Amino acid sequence: MDWDNLRYFLEVARCQRISLAAQRLGVQHSTVARRIQALEQELGLRLFHKSTVSGYSLTSDGLNLQQRLEPVENRLLAARDALAGKARPLSGTLRLGCTEAFGSYVLTPLLSQFQACYPDLTLELLPVPRPISLSRRDADLAIALERPQRGPYWCTRLADYNLRLYAHADYLSAHPPIEQIQDLSQHRFIAYVDDLLFSDSLRYLEEIVRSAPVRFRSTSVIAQYQATLQAQGLAVLPCFLAQTDPRLRCVLPEQIELRRRFWMFCHEEQRHNPSLTRLWHYLKHAVQERQALLDGA
The missing domain is CATH 3.40.190.10 (Periplasmic binding protein-like II)
Structure with missing residues (x-):
């Protein structure tokens, strides 16, 4: 499969709007639409429900494809960072807001492991029984039960x-x-x-x-x-x-x-923050490895 088609698919899946995906990718609206159409024809599947009101929402086949592609994307981005010399020591402060139990019982052990690799990076965890507002700058990264319906956010399904x-x-x-x-x-x-x-x-x-x-x-x-x-x-x-x-x-x-489902998202302007993107990809991989715990297996 053409990786560009897959990359465009992931962007539309995250922002649910062709126009916004085109803006993020730096291409024309028609280019994104053409790529999505080409991918659906190649696979012989309908990947999106298309609506003038709600935008592009994933079908069951689309969700299945997204879940399979994101681990591949994570590895590609990690390889790009390493080859570009970006795997330098991280520093500064990152604040992560999340639901109470997930933050206390799942994320805290994972963040401790992450911080052991980046001792100069300070992490602040806010496990609270309320929504986290990125627009008010409550946190740099949020994990919530519901996907944000609007706003300039980079969003992904973290886990069920x-x-x-x-x-x-x-x-x-x-x-x-x-x-x-x-x-x-x-x-x-x-x-x-x-x-x-x-x-x-x-x-x-x-x-x-x-x-x-x-x-x-x-x-x-x-x-x-x-x-x-x-x-x-x-x-x-x-x-x-x-x-x-x-x-x-x-x-x-x-x-x-x-x-139920956890969504992870950050403000669009934080997408190229090296510390945040490193934490983003780490959490995607680490939480997926603990799916049995989340399932209650």
Whole structure:
């Protein structure tokens, strides 16, 4: 396959606009459209849903292609940096904003490994239960549950992850058995504060059991995790947070599984920052290597 066609495809997949992709690539709008059409004809696949309102959104085949291409792109960019002599020691400060549990339990170990390779680089991690605003310069790099819908951002899908229903072993032994979803109506739950949710993707219980009796609420998933450890009730938790804790039991694992996605993005002007691009490609590779943890395997 023609790598230029693939490169143009990746740019359109990230910004969802032909005109913006052309601007970033430094070519004409018609050139990008022609490249995308050529790639779709070569593969015999439809890669984008095209809309005058929402722009170019990936089809399932397009998403599959993006997931396969990005590791190749990462290796090419790393090779380019090394050959161009850019693999010099990095310095300065980078601030990374992300969701609370992912930042604390997945990213922190990864960032420690990254910093061991670049000891002159200072990293600031903001794992917070709220959205990070790059327009207000809250951070240089953000990882969020939702892709930014507008703005001059460089964006990529970082990883998908699973959530399941968990309870402490002591809670399960003291309450009626749970053999099917209907049995959940006899139990109490731990959840987010509804009117303070920063993303609709956090409305987990609505997908499992309606009118669930919630006895403890918190804006913090780590607080929910701690409440679950105190045997206060059932909670939907990320597998990367709960699956490795032997005190917790997964409830109805064959029937209840939710899947969500992390997006990573930065401001367009930061795209050529050597420190940020090095961290960007490192995280893409390192998080992909930990997909089993995110899946709760």
